Amino acid sequence: MRTRSLCVPVSLLLFVGSCLCQIPRPCANSEGLRTKECCPVWDGDGSACGIESGRGNCTKVRVKFAPHGEQYPYHGKDDREKWPLEFFNRTCHCFGNYSGFDCGDCMFGHWGDDCSQYRGTVRHNVLTLSDADKKKLVDYFDQAQHTVNPDYVIATATRDDMGPNGESPKFANVTTLELFAWMHYFVCHPTFLPNGTVFYDINFAHEASAFTVWHRIYLLHFENEIRKMTQDFNFTLPYWDWTDKTECDVCTDDLMGAQDPNNPNLISPGSPFSKWKKQGRNFREATKASLNSSLIPGLNRRQT
Known part of the structure; x- marks a missing residue:
């Protein structure tokens, strides 16, 4: 399954609303919020989404506008509805095996300058890992807890709180491990209604048809961030x-x-x-x- 730039934009309750709901650092500013466009320049060629190298282009985000399921009786009350439209309506669409918010990465499992090479991942039972591999796993998790993620930030307020033209952007740096804790929280938390009440009967990560799909992409993304952080591209998460x-x-x-x-x-x-x-x-x-x-x-x- 190929992720687009920010997350997989799928309809609320049908496919748990969103996949990867972090905010790319280059777009976490007033300009990005005002224009609702997140099409960062790829450093490899200096063009938005790497279009000059055929990696991707900046295009309109497509989401399904079918009515919400009866489990969710609200409309326009939650930033996660039709994600990521509340923040951005144009993002990078990556071609072929390219991926990432600026199309500067490869799809999961692919590597190489042109992302044409494929390498499968073999997962091992964590209890059968060697002492050295156990130590590496623990050390990498510890490093992820103490390393600020260079690519993504998190929103610390609702889109409305950031002003109609994005004049008050509210984002925060987090470590790589905190980022993934926040992502899981973001899709699980209840809907906080304007009248001060809370609608608890919703859980975008666990109570919909994409429960397993969401978590698999979530783990692949976490694994990929660990690889980039450590430059150990042979690292795989055990089970x-x-x-x-x-x-x-x-x-x-x-x-x-x-x-x-x-x-x-x-x-x-x-x-x-x-x-x-x-x-x-x-x-x-x-x-x-x-x-x-x-x-x-x-x-x-x-x-x-």
């Missing part, structure tokens, strides 16, 4: 088979962190994750929850 598990067998200090022997609510001081700033939910519980669908430790600071 955890939690079928019939009654205990957290990845909750060890060489993986996701054991339990602190002095405080069962904390992670073991022997794990580098114990040094992460404690915000929101307990990190170990957040990690165990995320492991049900992936092997990404995440801390959702905005859920509490």
